[in-house]
Amino acid sequence: SQQGEEDPQALSIQEGENATMNCSYKTSINNLQWYRQNSGRGLVHLILIRSNEREKHSGRLRVTLDTSKKSSSLLITASRAADTASYFCATVARTSYDKVIFGPGTSLSVIP
Amino acid sequence: GAGVSQSPSNKVTEKGKDVELRCDPISGHTALYWYRQSLGQGLEFLIYFQGNSAPDKSGLPSDRFSAERTGGSVSTLTIQRTQQEDSAVYLCASSLSRVRNEQFFGPGTRLTVL
Numbered sequence: 001s002q003q004g005e006e007d008p009q010a011l012s013i014q015e016g017e018n019a020t021m022n023c024s025y026k027t028s029i030n031n032l033q034w035y036r037q038n039s040g041r042g043l044v045h046l047i048l049i050r051s052n053e054r055e056k057h058s059g060r061l062r063v064t065l066d067t068s069k070k071s072s073s074l075l076i077t078a079s080r081a082a083d084t085a086s087y088f089c090a091t092v093a094r095t096s097y098d099k100v101i102f103g104p105g106t107s108l109s110v111i112p
Numbered sequence: 113g114a115g116v117s118q119s120p121s122n123k124v125t126e127k128g129k130d131v132e133l134r135c136d137p138i139s140g141h142t143a144l145y146w147y148r149q150s151l152g153q154g155l156e157f158l159i160y161f162q163g164n165s166a167p168d169k170s171g172l173p174s175d176r177f178s179a180e181r182t183g184g185s186v187s188t189l190t191i192q193r194t195q196q197e198d199s200a201v202y203l204c205a206s207s208l209s210r211v212r213n214e215q216f217f218g219p220g221t222r223l224t225v226l
Contacts (some may be wrong), residue, residue, distance in 0.1 A: 006143075042217055042219050
């Protein structure tokens with residue numbers, strides 16, 4: 001299966017700290033995406049990184065991709081209580097060109 | 113513009129009944145996905161439509177599940193003879209194209225089978 005696997009399953013940090021979540025996958029990909037899900041806003045796309053990119057930034061988010069290790073990380077800097085949510089990585093495999101498959105997610109709790 | 117909409121938002125049904133869930137994607141988006149999410153779990157891929165191509169039905173859990181997409185726009189997910197294990201939130205998402213595949217999600221339909 002190409003499905004990504006996030007690590008850790010759950011993470012609890014204090015407000016202001018950085019949060020790092022990891023995603024591993026099994027097959028070659030076209031791109032990898034990160035999504036956030038919270039009860040108020042549903043599932044929202046955060047950032048997409050293509051297979052030929054190594055790092056990408058968006059505001060307080062930093063995503064890295066290591067295709068040799070088939071892994072990605074999402075770093076949220078200076079976390080806020082509003083960052084409390086589940087975070088999912090999703091992969092688009094080269095062989096199934098544009099079918100997006102989600103991992104099981106990381107549950108992040110940011111304590112004020 | 114309008115986002116992805118789904119109806120109904122909540123559906124309670126009795127075991128054995130059929131249900132239809134509707135998804136209206138963003139206008140112009142060629143790709144449409146259905147996912148299922150049980151409480152506290154990740155997203156389970158069900159079916160994927162891309163333009164006029166044959167849908168990828170590889171995620172449908174049984175032949176009680178089917179979906180269609182009319183005119184490349186609205187999609188209906190049908191579950192026949194519902195079972196209690198079908199209870200979940202059913203999410204629909206659309207994306208612009210095969211290349212621009214960032215997904216925009218609807219709010220979901222919460223299905224409860226009694």
